[in-house]
Each structure stands twice: as C-alpha cells, then as structure tokens.
Amino acid sequence: MSAxxxxxxxxxxxxxxxxxxxxxxxxxxxxxxxxxxxLRSVQSDPERANxxxxxxRACQGCGEALGARYALDAALRAADGQLxxxxxxxxxxxxxxxxxxxxxxxxxxxxxxxxxxxxxTGIAAAMRAKGRTDVRVIGQGGDGGxxxxxxxxxxxxxxxxxxxxxxxYDNQGYMNTGVQRSxxxxxxxxxxxxxxIGQHAGNQFGQGKNVxxxxxxxxxxxxxxxxxxxxxxxxxxxxxxxxxxGARYIHVLVPCPLGWGSATNEAxxxxxxxxxxxxFPVFEAVGGAVTSVSPIRHKVPVEEYLRPQKRFAHLFxxxxxxxxxxxxxxxxxxxxxxxxxxxxxxxxxxxxxxxALALAERGV
Amino acid sequence: xxxxxxxxxxxxxxMAEAIARCRPEVVCAYPITPQTHIVEAVSxxxxxxxxxxxxxxxxxxxxxxxxxxxxxxxxGARTYTATASQGLLFMCExxxxxxxxxxxxxMTVANRALGAPINIWNDxxxxxxxxxSGWLQLYAIDNQEAADLHIQAFKIAEELxxxxxVCVDGFVLTHAMEPVExxxxxxxxxxxxxxxxxxxxxxxxxxxxxAMVGPEAFTEVRYLQHVQQLAALEVIxxxxxxxxxxxxxxxxxxxxxxxxxxxxxxxxxxxxxxGTLQEVIDEQREQGAAVGSVALxxxxxxxxxxxxxxxxxAQRVIVLERALAPGIGGVVVADVERALAGxxxxxHTVIAGLGGRAITRRSxxxxxxxxxxxxxxxxxxxxxxxxxLTR
Numbered sequence: 001m002s003a004x005x006x007x008x009x010x011x012x013x014x015x016x017x018x019x020x021x022x023x024x025x026x027x028x029x030x031x032x033x034x035x036x037x038x039l040r041s042v043q044s045d046p047e048r049a050n051x052x053x054x055x056x057r058a059c060q061g062c063g064e065a066l067g068a069r070y071a072l073d074a075a076l077r078a079a080d081g082q083l084x085x086x087x088x089x090x091x092x093x094x095x096x097x098x099x100x101x102x103x104x105x106x107x108x109x110x111x112x113x114x115x116x117x118x119x120x121t122g123i124a125a126a127m128r129a130k131g132r133t134d135v136r137v138i139g140q141g142g143d144g145g146x147x148x149x150x151x152x153x154x155x156x157x158x159x160x161x162x163x164x165x166x167x168x169y170d171n172q173g174y175m176n177t178g179v180q181r182s183x184x185x186x187x188x189x190x191x192x193x194x195x196x197i198g199q200h201a202g203n204q205f206g207q208g209k210n211v212x213x214x215x216x217x218x219x220x221x222x223x224x225x226x227x228x229x230x231x232x233x234x235x236x237x238x239x240x241x242x243x244x245x246g247a248r249y250i251h252v253l254v255p256c257p258l259g260w261g262s263a264t265n266e267a268x269x270x271x272x273x274x275x276x277x278x279x280f281p282v283f284e285a286v287g288g289a290v291t292s293v294s295p296i297r298h299k300v301p302v303e304e305y306l307r308p309q310k311r312f313a314h315l316f317x318x319x320x321x322x323x324x325x326x327x328x329x330x331x332x333x334x335x336x337x338x339x340x341x342x343x344x345x346x347x348x349x350x351x352x353x354x355x356a357l358a359l360a361e362r363g364v
Numbered sequence: 365x366x367x368x369x370x371x372x373x374x375x376x377x378x379m380a381e382a383i384a385r386c387r388p389e390v391v392c393a394y395p396i397t398p399q400t401h402i403v404e405a406v407s408x409x410x411x412x413x414x415x416x417x418x419x420x421x422x423x424x425x426x427x428x429x430x431x432x433x434x435x436x437x438x439x440g441a442r443t444y445t446a447t448a449s450q451g452l453l454f455m456c457e458x459x460x461x462x463x464x465x466x467x468x469x470x471m472t473v474a475n476r477a478l479g480a481p482i483n484i485w486n487d488x489x490x491x492x493x494x495x496x497s498g499w500l501q502l503y504a505i506d507n508q509e510a511a512d513l514h515i516q517a518f519k520i521a522e523e524l525x526x527x528x529x530v531c532v533d534g535f536v537l538t539h540a541m542e543p544v545e546x547x548x549x550x551x552x553x554x555x556x557x558x559x560x561x562x563x564x565x566x567x568x569x570x571x572x573x574x575a576m577v578g579p580e581a582f583t584e585v586r587y588l589q590h591v592q593q594l595a596a597l598e599v600i601x602x603x604x605x606x607x608x609x610x611x612x613x614x615x616x617x618x619x620x621x622x623x624x625x626x627x628x629x630x631x632x633x634x635x636x637x638x639g640t641l642q643e644v645i646d647e648q649r650e651q652g653a654a655v656g657s658v659a660l661x662x663x664x665x666x667x668x669x670x671x672x673x674x675x676x677x678a679q680r681v682i683v684l685e686r687a688l689a690p691g692i693g694g695v696v697v698a699d700v701e702r703a704l705a706g707x708x709x710x711x712h713t714v715i716a717g718l719g720g721r722a723i724t725r726r727s728x729x730x731x732x733x734x735x736x737x738x739x740x741x742x743x744x745x746x747x748x749x750x751x752x753l754t755r
Binding site: 082093097100105106111112118122160 | 567
C-alpha cells in the first residue's frame with residue numbers, strides 16, 4: 001500500500017482564515033500592512049494560504065523553503081485554493097514530508113527524482129478528462145531534478161504545452177545528497193565532486209545549461225526568473241504565470257547556506273548580489289521573447305558575490321585566481337549586455353509599490 | 365447472452381476495443397514494437413470521439429509514459445498504458461513507484477526480447493525481469509483471452525488498488541488474426557464499476573502522497589504491499605468467475621490445467637505457447653502418452669497453492685520458459701519447485717522461443733520424448749555455439 005504521509009489539514013482558503021502574525025519586521029510584508037488589503041502581498045494577506053507550514057526540516061537559512069512558500073502561496077491564491085502539486089525528489093520533498101508528518105497544506109504528490117513534470121502532466125490530463133479545469137497544477141523540483149535528471153520530462157511537457165506551471169528552485173547543486181555538482185553548478189564552484197584540487201579549480205567552465213533560455217526556445221507562453229531577494233517579484237511572477245494556460249516555467253535562485261558555504265543569515269543578500277552582479281539575470285519572457293528585465297540597481301563586481309561563499313574561497317586564497325574571477329566577471333558582463341540589465345529602458349521595471357498598484361489594477 | 369462483436373481481427377485491434385470499452389480517462393504511451401498497434405488503435409478510437417473526454421497523451425519516453433500515468437491515476441483517472449521490452453526496462457524506476465503508491469494502472473506488455481543483441485521478436489524476458497516490481501502479472505494464451513484479461517484487469521487493479529500488467533506475446537498475439545468476441549460497452553459497464561480511487565489528489569480534501577518513510581515504518585509499508593498482492597490470489601479467480609458468469613466464457617484465473625488430471629508428465633508454460641502445447645498433448649494422448657499441461661495465468665502473485673494442486677500428482681514436471689536468467693537458467697522454475705516442495709517430483713527447465721524463435725509442434729514432441737536434464741535449450745543450434753566455444 002501507499003506510503004501515505006498522513007492527511008494534511010485543509011488549507012485556509014476554504015476554511016477559517018489563519019490570522020497572520022506580523023513578525024516579519026523589515027520586509028515588504030510589514031510594509032504591506034500600510035496598504036489596503038487588496039494591495040498587500042500574498043504573505044501579508046490575513047487570509048494567506050500557507051501552503052507549507054513551519055515545522056519542516058529545512059536547514060536554517062534555506063532559500064528553497066522561503067522560495068517555495070512564497071511561490072506556492074501565491075499560486076494557491078491565484079487558483080482560489082484549487083491546486084495540486086507534483087514534487088520531484090530532493091531537499092524540498094525530504095524536509096517537508098518526514099513520515100508520518102507533512103508540512104503541505106495542499107494536495108501534494110512525490111513520485112520520483114526525474115519525473116515531476118510528467119506526473120504534473122498526468123494530473124492535468126486527469127483534471128481535463130474530468131472537466132475540472134478550475135484545478136491548476138504545479139510541478140516543482142530543485143536544479144538537479146529539473147536541469148539534469150528531469151530534463152527530458154520537462155522538455156516533453158514544454159513541447160506539448162501541457163497546462164502545468166513548473167517551478168525550479170535552483171541552489172546550484174545536489175545539496176540533498178551532500179553538495180555534488182549539477183548541470184546548474186556555476187563554473188569554478190567547489191562541490192563534493194568538483195574539489196578545487198589538481199589542475200582545475202572547482203567546477204569546469206562549460207557552455208552552461210541555461211534552462212530558462214531553453215524553455216523560451218520551446219516558445220511556451222510564459223518563462224520567468226526570480227530570486228528570493230525579491231519576494232514580491234516572485235509572487236508577482238507566479239501570479240502572472242497562473243494567468244496563462246499551457247506550459248509555464250519559473251526559475252528561482254535559492255541560495256543554500258550548506259552547499260554554498262555561506263552564513264545562514266546571508267541567503268537573501270547573496271541572492272540579491274547574484275542579481276546585482278549580473279550573474280543571475282532576472283527577467284520575464286512571453287511566448288519565447290523577453291518582455292521585461294529587472295534592472296541592476298547597484299551594480300557590484302562579481303567578487304562581492306563570490307567572496308562570502310566558501311565554495312569560491314579557493315579563488316581568493318593566497319595569490320588568488322584572478323583569471324578565474326575575470327572569466328566569471330566576463331560571464332556576468334555578457335548577461336548584462338544580453339539582457340540589457342543596466343539599460344533601465346522602457347522595458348525594464350522596478351518592482352515596488354507601483355507594481356502592487358499595477359497588480360491591483362489588473363484585479364489580481 | 366449480451367450482444368457481442370465476434371469477428372476476425374488482429375489481436376492488437378481486439379485488445380484496443382476491449383480497453384476502449386473499459387472507458388479509460390487517460391491513455392499515455394510511447395511507441396515501441398510490437399506494442400504500437402494497440403496504442404494506435406486506442407488513439408484512433410479516442411480521436412473518433414468514442415471515449416468521451418479521454419485524454420490521449422503522446423510522450424517522449426516510456427519513463428514519461430508511466431510517470432504521466434502515475435499522475436493521472438493519483439488524480440483519480442482510470443489510466444491505461446502499454447509498452448514492451450526496452451520500454452518496460454526504461455519504466456523500471458516508475459514501475460516500483462506506481463506499485464508502492466498503490467496506483468491501479470493497467471498496462472499491456474507486448475512481450476519482446478531484451479537486448480543486446482537487439483531483437484524485436486517475442487520472448488518474455490521483459491516482464492520476467494520486472495517480476496519483483498510489485499505489479500500483478502497476468503499472461504494470455506490467445507487473443508480472446510488477451511482482450512478479456514484487459515476487462516478483468518481494470519476490475520482487479522481497482523479493487524486492490526494495485527497496478528497490473530497484461531502480458532501478451534508480441535507478434536504471436538499482437539499481430540495475429542483470430543476470431544475474437546469483444547463485449548458491447550453496456551455489458552462491460554455492468555461488469556466494471558466506475559473507478560473509485562482509494563486515495564486521490566483533491567484540493568478540497570488534500571493528502572500528502574509519496575512521503576519519505578524511514579526505518580521506523582518502511583518495513584511495515586512494504587509488508588502491507590505484500591499482503592495486498594497476496595489478496596489478488598483471491599480476487600483474480602473471483603473476477604474470472606464473475607466474468608465467466610456474465611460473458612459465458614472462461615478467461616484468466618490463476619492456472620488452467622489441460623488434460624493433466626491423470627498425466628504423468630505435465631508441462632507448465634506461460635502465454636501463447638500453450639496453444640501449440642495443447643495440440644501436441646492431444647496428439648500424444650491419442651498415442652496413449654499420459655501427458656498434460658498447465659498454463660500459468662497469474663505469475664505475480666505466484667499461486668503456490670494452485671500450482672501444487674495442479675502439478676502435485678505428476679511423475680515429472682517440465683517448466684517451459686520463454687526467458688533466460690543467465691547464470692541460473694529458468695526464472696519460473698524456482699517458484700514451481702517451491703510450490704512442489706517435499707513432493708519429490710523432478711523438474712526440468714526448458715528454455716524455448718527466445719527472441720522470436722518459433723516453438724513448433726515437432727520441437728515440443730521431441731521435448732516430451734527426450735531424456736531431459738535439469739536445464740535444456742530447445743532447438744539449440746549446437747553447430748553455431750561449438751564454433752564459438754572452441755575458439
């Protein structure tokens with residue numbers, strides 16, 4: 001019989017609202033209190049869905065737990081609670097469902113490491129067959145489950161334009177199995193399988209495997225990137241994605257203190273530096289074309305992003321490896337040019353109160 | 365008798381018609397010879413609008429095909445898929461997952477050899493290799509039974525909340541023209557109730573399905589899976605009896621003895637070879653030989669009691685296997701010997717029909733006349749192997 005992780009409580013959209021404790025001082029959420037309710041972020045909404053509850057086993061400072069909560073709460077609100085999630089094997093699955101407990105307050109299934117997009121397709125097909133087009137489907141996983149072992153299923157789901165939003169929480173390595181290299185691990189990074197010893201310092205410089213761009217090449221309705229440094233932006237993009245039918249993809253950078261060798265209170269700052277350095281471009285694409293980018297507000301050299309992370313410590317030990325840092329800087333500069341991250345042109349936009357107002361105008 | 369369509373038809377078309385009458389809600393498969401004609405026919409039926417809102421999904425691999433099936437079954441949809449050979453192996457990881465999650469997916473396995481060397485023709489190495497995957501496995505003798513077993517399979521799977529393979533010999537059955545009666549949809553509706561899932565992904569009643577289970581409960585979950593599979597030993601013959609009562613013909617069940625009550629030599633075999641075997645037994649009986657056969661219909665779960673009852677009076681038992689476990693020999697024979705434990709009946713394993721080599725009446729006659737050892741390869745071309753062995 002099934003390993004059934006116990007029945008979760010009903011999420012609060014269909015029951016009594018769970019009152020939000022406004023302890024998030026210094027965040028957008030507390031600022032949201034000053035707004036009318038319809039302008040507030042999902043997280044500051046007194047009737048927020050709370051897709052994943054506290055008590056899960058994520059590490060302190062886990063970017064993935066943060067990203068998943070914001071993304072799924074926004075999706076639950078957009079779907080009016082009618083949401084089913086298929087989760088790939090990985091940290092998120094392991095830390096949220098230690099039998100007989102579950103942190104998920106929503107219909108949730110875990111099948112395998114490499115098949116979450118296909119499982120999501122199956123759920124969507126079942127809902128269509130039953131005429132339940134009100135029920136929306138999300139597939140999600142880490143970078144290993146998405147860009148490596150699950151990539152075939154992901155591409156197939158894109159190609160068929162199945163009605164699934166897939167969210168990748170990218171912490172740039174196989175963190176659940178002990179920090180091994182994945183197809184999303186950046187060049188030069190130290191992992192358990194790319195030690196900075198021998199001739200090559202850390203992970204090799206390859207051609208990269210940019211799944212957001214690969215998703216765009218499938219010309220699916222909506223592709224976006226986001227980080228946990230800009231949670232309103234993440235909420236906004238999930239909400240936007242839910243307005244479309246068909247295959248959609250959101251790639252969220254979620255720092256991992258354990259795997260990156262960074263302080264647990266640095267996850268959000270590192271996510272911001274990844275974006276502000278140009279190493280992680282934040283953008284939206286509709287129908288295969290970039291429609292907006294989040295411009296760099298305060299450009300920083302990549303070194304500022306790399307230094308706080310022990311996975312890059314070998315680049316700065318002793319005489320350092322300035323030529324490697326230069327190559328990484330060149331990578332960031334290429335992103336800046338390619339996406340116009342410093343242009344601040346008409347397309348680019350800042351996500352702030354004005355965005356909240358724009359959302360309200362669209363009735364979101 | 366309910367109205368039926370009896371016509372000369374290719375096995376794959378008959379199976380597809382039977383599957384369609386079971387009203388699947390999601391069909392998802394990836395093409396592989398010799399399964400293709402079944403899925404093509406189901407797709408055609410769906411495209412013609414005969415399956416209502418059924419979703420037919422063409423995916424990029426067998427791994428995806430079964431993964432989509434896992435999702436749709438968990439979401440409460442009656443789900444069908446089909447594969448063969450390398451495709452079944454490519455599903456392997458998802459096979460264990462589907463059975464562990466208790467999802468009643470019905471899958472046709474058009475039995476085909478495994479490479480290397482690559483070979484598209486029939487043997488049963490593929491489903492035999494997946495014997496421990498937690499799926500029920502039924503084997504059809506002919507195309508009438510192949511069609512009927514699919515109708516039974518949905519009922520068995522959904523009652524037990526376990527996945528099931530209907531194993532049919534590739535080409536020998538899938539591409540053979542035979543007269544087959546396919547029941548009318550109304551009759552199948554009367555036999556097969558709508559799918560009432562034991563667990564379902566429902567936003568209004570949300571469950572966590574597929575949680576991580578540690579050492580404190582994993583053994584218990586697996587134990588319950590074992591108990592559930594054993595429960596099929598009661599369900600499979602009951603469903604076969606219900607089928608016979610409603611449709612007036614026998615199909616399925618655990619074992620099918622043929623002229624074996626007073627037989628001294630009994631041959632046990634799976635699948636279509638039983639047809640040829642029964643003809644040879646008729647001949648031999650006319651000549652006074654005390655021979656009989658037993659078709660094993662349910663390989664998983666293995667019906668130890670039924671096999672012991674069917675074979676326990678024999679002087680010797682020949683297990684005719686269409687698969688080879690290199691380094692061991694036969695696959696099914698180990699289970700047969702366990703079923704016969706303590707009876708002192710000698711067993712002989714005969715490996716036959718690998719990679720599509722025809723199992724002829726002449727070969728079977730010779731097999732019955734031969735002084736068999738523990739392990740015998742039927743029609744082995746010794747000239748070919750001796751050259752290699754002496755190189």
